[in-house]
Amino acid sequence: MSNLQTINESETPYYTWTEAMAIGHPMIDEDHRHIFDIANRLQAELLEDPEHSIVGEVLVELIEHTGGHFAREEALMQAAKYPGYAVHKHEHEVLMEMVNDLHHRFMNRPGNITADVAEFFRKSLIPHFMNWDMKLGRSILAAE
Numbered sequence: 001m002s003n004l005q006t007i008n009e010s011e012t013p014y015y016t017w018t019e020a021m022a023i024g025h026p027m028i029d030e031d032h033r034h035i036f037d038i039a040n041r042l043q044a045e046l047l048e049d050p051e052h053s054i055v056g057e058v059l060v061e062l063i064e065h066t067g068g069h070f071a072r073e074e075a076l077m078q079a080a081k082y083p084g085y086a087v088h089k090h091e092h093e094v095l096m097e098m099v100n101d102l103h104h105r106f107m108n109r110p111g112n113i114t115a116d117v118a119e120f121f122r123k124s125l126i127p128h129f130m131n132w133d134m135k136l137g138r139s140i141l142a143a144e
């Protein structure tokens with residue numbers, strides 16, 4: 001499948017952050033928007049550079065920023081004595097395993113992860129923001 005077909009088959013292969021995704025907590029929202037930026041850079045490299053020359057680098061950036069973001073959210077949950085801390089942290093661990101696995105697979109078989117990257121964002125990471133983090137945001141804002 002050519003890159004052009006991929007683009008034509010869906011409305012857009014890129015990820016659009018909208019206000020509806022806002023948690024209402026400035027740090028969390030800024031981190032999420034930053035992750036959308038990295039996701040779009042990764043998607044652009046996968047679709048537009050046939051050599052995928054910096055895909056590995058962008059994946060490392062995604063791993064680092066996502067890991068940092070999860071740590072910041074976990075610190076926030078602990079400070080707020082958030083009752084859902086343990087299960088939410090476990091969700092973060094599962095997501096980190098997924099993103100580390102994408103990187104591992106890319107390093108072993110470059111060029112074969114485009115659909116998996118899209119699935120990770122659309123079915124796992126963005127739904128985490130919309131469900132788990134939205135619930136966390138509501139709880140923190142209600143307590144303030």
Ligand SMILES: [Fe+2]
Binds near residue numbers: 028032069073129133
């Ligand atoms: Fe988050």
Ligand SMILES: [Fe+2]
Binds near residue numbers: 073088092128132133
């Ligand atoms: Fe989270």
